Amino acid sequence: MDILDTFFNWTVFRDSFPLLLLGLTTTISLGVTSILIGLVSGLFVALVRMYAPTPFAALAVAYIDLFRAIPILVLLVLIYYALPFVGLRLSPFAAATSALSLVSCAYSAEIFRAGIQAVPSGQFEASKALGLRYWSMMTFVILPQAFRVVIPPITNNCINVMKDTALASVVAMPDLLKQATQAQALAANPTPLVGAALIYLLLLLPMVRIVGTLERRFAIGKR
Template identity: 70%
Template sequence: MSIFDTFLNQRVFLQTLPLLLMGLSTTVLLGAVSIVLGLAGGLLLALTRLYARTPFRQLAIAFIDVFRAIPLLVLLVVVYYALPFLGIRLTPFAAAASSLSLVASAYSAEIFRAGIEAVPKGQSEAAKALGLRAWTTMAKVVLPQAIRIVIPPITSNSINVLKDTALASVVAMPDLLKQATQAQALSANPTPLLAAAGIYLLMLLPLVRAVGVLEARWAAQRR
């Protein structure tokens, strides 16, 4: 048996392709939900850490530190397998999405915080001098400039979230990796796993290049 029959078997690939596409759709949906929730939660955490009263600020800092430190795989296992003992049962999708979102929001919070702090204070002072309220200043003056600054790191973080969706297979989530593993077992051939790796590459490589372009453009504009 040649290396192509073992690792790049066309017959096996065509037979298992529908299963892989089903897993891909689940992976994309899981990634999109986790990224959106992570960005929203991260922005809320960043604003809380920067401008809330001390007790809430300390809670935000603790949340960010804990969920940046905990391994995602451990969090997935805790959410899906341990919470039922407390009477909280989540579906595989809900467990994976919540775990990914919690970790993503912690990282996004630090990215947003750095972006907000990078906006010159003179912008806020000028808005205050014009009579704008604090939240109006944040929404119309500070955040638009901060978001422009954080687009490259936020994109990188989103790529990491998409890659981490592969860990959802540990909670029986029928994502791309889980479906590829099942297809490999059914066909007794590793071709589905290589095909899944190729799909991940095709999906993520353009995003990786986009990050490089954005970072280069931002660096040029700052000169």
């Protein structure tokens, strides 16, 4: 058996493709859900860290430091296997979404904080001089400028979340990697894993190119 029959067997790939497609749907659902939750909660945590009273700001800092330091795989195992001992049992999808969202939130919070701090202080002073309330200032003046700054790193964080969905297979989540592993076992051939790698590449490569394009565009805008 040569390398083509072992890793690029068309018959095996064709037979396993429906299973891979089903796993891809689950992967996209998991990734998009985790990204949206992470972005919204990350913005909230960033605002709490920067503008809330000291006790709440300290809690936000502790949260960010903790979930940026803990490996996602460890967090996922703790959520799925340890929480049932305290009476909370989550489905594989809910456990994976929770783990990915918690970590994504921590990284997003730091990205948003950096973006807000990048807005010139004169913008804050001008908003206050116009009599804008805090939420009006943030909504109409500060955040639109901060979002422009954070789009490239936020997009890069979204790519990392999509890649980390592969870790959900450890909790029997039927994502793309899990389905590929099962197809490999059924066919006794690694071609489904190669197929899954190619699907990940086709899914993530456009996002990688978008990051590069955005970074160049905003760099030109700064100059």
